Amino acid sequence: MTLQLKDYQDRSLKALEKFFTLTSFSTPEKAFEKCLFDADMDVVPYNDRLQGIPSVCIRIPTGGGKTLLAAHSIPVVAENYADTDAPIVLWLVPTDMIRQQTLAALTDVRHPYRQALQSHYGDRLKVCDLDTLQTMNKHDIGNSCVIVVTTIQTFNIGKDKTHQRNAYAFDESLSEHFTNLTASQTETLDKVTRETLEHQPFLSEKDIGRVKHSLVNFFNLHRPITIVDEAHKNRGGKSFFHTIQQLNPRCLIELTATPKDNNVLYSVSAAELKTDHMIKLPVVLTEHRQGWQSCLIDALLQRADLELIAQKEAEYIRPILLIQAQDKNGEANVEVVKQFLIEESNINADWIAISTGNTRELEDINLFSENCPIRIVITVEALKEGWDCSFAYILASLQNINSATDVEQLLGRVLRMPYAKERQNKELNKAYAHVISDSIAAATSTLKDRMVENMGFDRWEAEAAIVPATQAKLELDESEENYKKPNDPETLISLPFDINIEEFEADLQVYVRKHETSQGTALVITTGTTDERFDQIQDAALNQATPKQQVYVESVFQEARAQRQAANAPENWNAQFSLIPQLGLIFDGSWQLADKEVIEDFADWDLLDFPISLEQFQIKETANSFEIDVNLKNEKLSYGHIDTKQLHFADMPTPISETDLINWLDRKTRRTGLTQTQLRAYLVKLLAYLMREKKLSLTSLHRAQFQLVQAIKDELDRLSHLARKKAFQTDMFDLLMVDHNITEENSFEFKAGVYPVKKPYRGSYKFKKHFYAEINDLIEKTEKGRVSEEFICARLLDMHPRVKHWVRNIESQQRTSFWLPTDRNYFYPDFIAELTDGSIFVLEYKGAHLDTAEDALIKNDIGKQWAKNSNGKRIFLMANAQDKFGRSLEEQINQAIG
Incomplete structure (x- = not known):
């Protein structure tokens, strides 16, 4: 059974599908721009690094399952762009270790990567490396999905040194793949030259000019879908893109936690990973000033405590401690640490495994087995690549945190959540780190920086991800009591220069402690410091900064304000948001949630009830161009400059039949709510209409098949909307109701820790009642400097005495946001508030959207x-700046809730 994808993974794949569908009849630049615009992402210029070959990136932080997403992306691209059910895939990884692990996973029928592909290709799936590709049967090419896993280093070399790479060499074992090639196929392929003879003496003068039977030419010929995993490590120097172009890929898909100049099509936040229970957060950090033995003893105690807690879980979990020992010249090297565990801490030797470059005791061991005794893994840095066990809960780094090598990679190993599910016991929803440091401030600052630089966390996510152990203990104690507003927490602010706090006014100095870091200064602002004092400390820091440093100071203090606000959020202090009843319909005597499928079932629409028409699809052939208009934001998309009068494309015979085209369209346009029988009947009538009424030849339709698919999808959306609209205008609307007995099954609940924020609020106003620690997509001021209308709404809610807490509802998050059905899709109101008497207040601000009056x-x-x-x-309440009675926004809210 294929592993169920998480919501953010589905959205990532939908973004890829949309991009490649648009690219199939537009340009990568236009498709990229439209995808960003529709997803409400910042529209940035497309970087055409491969000169016309589509190249996009999905950004996923550490722990998000990049490789699983890569596996699922193959059929998406193959079907929506490459137009093949037997793609050639070149899967590039940064190191040989990851190559071996990826290859093993893709060939293991029990592994989710393999299952993801097997569900699409069945027995027509071949996975190999470059060595076994040379033995691949020619019959498999074009009939099976062939995935070749290798490293970019295999190909990456300067153009004058290609003789140093076997991939460029003439290889007789590949010869069967180069038979019966046409002149156009051989035009771009590498040929044998006199220089080739110098390095491959088995070739002779008569071979000069012959196509090289090489791996590079094999890929150039078959135009592979190219996947670059861990793209930030896999660029291979300045020659990377030149090398990729030599391979002539059909497209390039990059996956990374830390993109740089990539074309980021979709970006996943760490908050989304936490919401979908992929990672454990926060990381509870304990610093140890007394040396490595103290660090190790506390880590062992914590591991034992977590194992007792884990026994209360329904699923088996055996918490594992990762120990990062010092190198062989250090005091706490691997052997010393193991001896300490056995002799001083009475740890059973069977519980310990060593994984270093020379000792690999984890190989061929299933750490998830209940029969596996291993509870402690000692390493130095060998686990940084590919190692994955979600039972890892605790990291003890015995290297000094400021100089520890790759500590963030090991930290990533303890972030993965067992079984990708929320644990019943909250202690098991967190990760734990013990580090050697003189200062918790310095340790926290270092880890946060590394999470941003190397793990794909945004700065605001890293600020919330690391929690000192003292604060975590306070939260646990507090959660056992009734809900109450806490004091402002201790706050850490890292600055890249030295601050002299003795120059602060005397009444401020008592609220600040200073610690030196490798980058400059860490200021610790003590618990209970008021907002007024906090602002004064910022002003004092600004006075000691240069003009250039002042910009940074303001930025980090703004982040610290958000951190202070987050600590006060109701979700963090045992508050609960009341159940919010949802609309449903009575079906067969029982209440059912009025989601899209239920409404379409109620509407009972039939495609054949509507007249056959596809007015938005037009093919216009002129003397010098082939133009296609699919009504994509009213843009005319122009293709090439071809002399169609001379070529007479429309009159040329096509190798496919009408049935072939219908079968292809059937596969491409299937959707929930339509039976295949109904869809095929519609497609038969539609094709007849296009050919007989609009006089389009089968050849023309075949040539424009991707544009035709998009036009049909748009038409199906339009007809679905008409059917839903008709249903809403008839009896169904009055039948929409809330169930009389409010339960978890017929209601929505805003749950603590489940809020996939992507654009956090960073204004100066400090909200006190927002249920979640972050506020999504709330802008204090517009580009023109005016206070935004939605911000005014949020502030009025926050200040209102009847509001207990409120939420900025996140658009297009069906599982984690409150929605109401409409005749088109779902409506996500802007704000949801729980009032002090338990009532629910839903506020939609009319001016905040580009809605039509209808x-x-x-x-x-x-x-x-x-x-x-x-x-x-x-x-x-549907509110606006001033209603028809002349009431202000504040008056409208007061009128609604008193």
């Missing part, structure tokens, strides 16, 4: 329907 009316009607018959327990 859309706004539908949203208002559906909101009122949700609030109906609730005796004031459900309140909906």
Whole structure:
């Protein structure tokens, strides 16, 4: 059974599908721009590094499952761009160790990577490295999905030194793949030269000019879908893109936690990983000033405590401690640490495994087995590549944190959540780190920096990810009591220059401690420091900074303000948000959630009830161009400059039949809510209409098949909308209701820790009642410097005495946000508030969206329907800057909730 993908993985794949669908009949630049715009991402210029070959990147922080996503991306690209069910895939990894691990996973029928591909290709799946590719049967090429796993180093070399790489050499074992080639196929392939003879003496003068039977030519000929895993490590120097171009890929897909100049198509946040229970957060950090023995003793105690807690879980978990020993010349080297564990700490030797460059005791061991005794793994830095065991909970780094090599890579090993599920016991939802340091401030600062630089965390995510052990203990103690507002927490601020706190005013010095770091200064602002004092400390720091440093000072203090606000968030202090009833329909005597599928079932629409038409699809052939308009934001997409009068493409015979085209369209346009029988009947009538009524030849339709698919998908969306709209305008709307008995099954709940924020609020105003630590996509001021309308709404809610807490609802998050059904899809109101009496107040700000008047009316009607018959327990308001009665926004809110 294929592993169920997480929401963010589905969204990443949908982004890839959309990009490659658009690219199939547009340009990579236009497709990239449209995808970013539609996803509400910052639209940045497309970097055409491969001169027309599509190249995009998915950004996923450490622990997000990049390799699983890579496996799932293959059929997405093959079907929506390469137009093949037997793709050639070149899978590039940065090191030989990862190559071996990836190859093993893709050939293991029990592994999720293999299963992801097996579900699409079945027995037509061949996985190999370059050595076994040379023995691949020619029949497999074009009939099977062939995945070749290797490193870029195999190909990456200067153009004058290609003789030093076997991939460029003439190889007789590949000869069967180079038979019966046409002149156009051989045009771009590397040929045998006189220089070739110098390095391959078995060739002769008569071979000069002959196509090299080489690996590079094999890929150039078959145009592989190219995947670059761990792209930030896999560039291979300045020649990387030149090398990739020599391989002539059909497209390039990069996956990385830390993109640089990549074309980032979709970016996953660490908050999304936490929401989907992929990673353990926060990391509870303990510093040890008394030496490595103290560090190790506490880490062992914590591991034992977690194992007792883990026994209460339904699924088997055996918490593992990772120990980063010092190198062989250090006091706490591998042998010394192992001796200490056995002789001083009475640890069973069977519990310990060593994994270093020379000793690999983890090979062929299943750490997830209940029969496996291993609870402690000692390494130096060998685990930094590819090692993955979600039972790892604790990292003890015995190297000084400021100089520890690759400590962030080992930290990433303890972030993965067992079984990718939230654990019943909250201690098992966190990771733990013990480090050697003179200062918790210095240790925290170092780890946060490394999480940003090497693990794919944004700065604000790293700030929230590391929690000192003293604070974590306070949170646990507090959560056992009733909800109450805490004091402002101790806050760490790292500055890249020296600060002299003796120059601060005397009444400020008592609130600040200073620690030197390798980068400059770490200021620790003590617990309970007021906002006013905090601002004064910032001003004092600014006074000692240069003009250039002042920009950075303001930035880090702004992050610290957000951190202080986050610590006060209700979700962190045992608060609960009341259940929010959802709209549903009575089906077969029982209430069902009114999601898209239920509404389409109720609408009971039939494609053949609508007249066959595809007006937005037009093919116009002129003397010098082939133009296709698919009504994509009203853009005319121009293709090439070909003399169609001379070529007469439309009159040329095509190798496919009408049935072939219908079968292909059927595979490409399937959707939930439509039976295959209904869809095929529609496609048969549609094709007849295009050929007989619009006089388009089968050849023309074949040539424009990708544009035709997009036009059909758009038409199906339009017809689905018409059917839903008709249903909403008839009896169904009045049948939408909230169930009388409110339960978890018929309600939505904002749960602590489940808020996949991507654009956190960073304004100066300190909100006190937002349920979550972060506020998503709330901008204090517009580009013109005016206070934004949505910010005014949020501030009014936060200040209102009847509001207990509120949430900035995140758009397009069906599982983690509150939504209401509409005639198109789902409506995500801007703000949801729980009032002090337990009532739910839903606020939509009309000016915040580019809705048409009709859309706004539908949203208002559906909101009122949700609030109906609730005796004031459900309140909906569609507000704007000034309503038709002349009331201000504040007056509208006061009128609604009192």
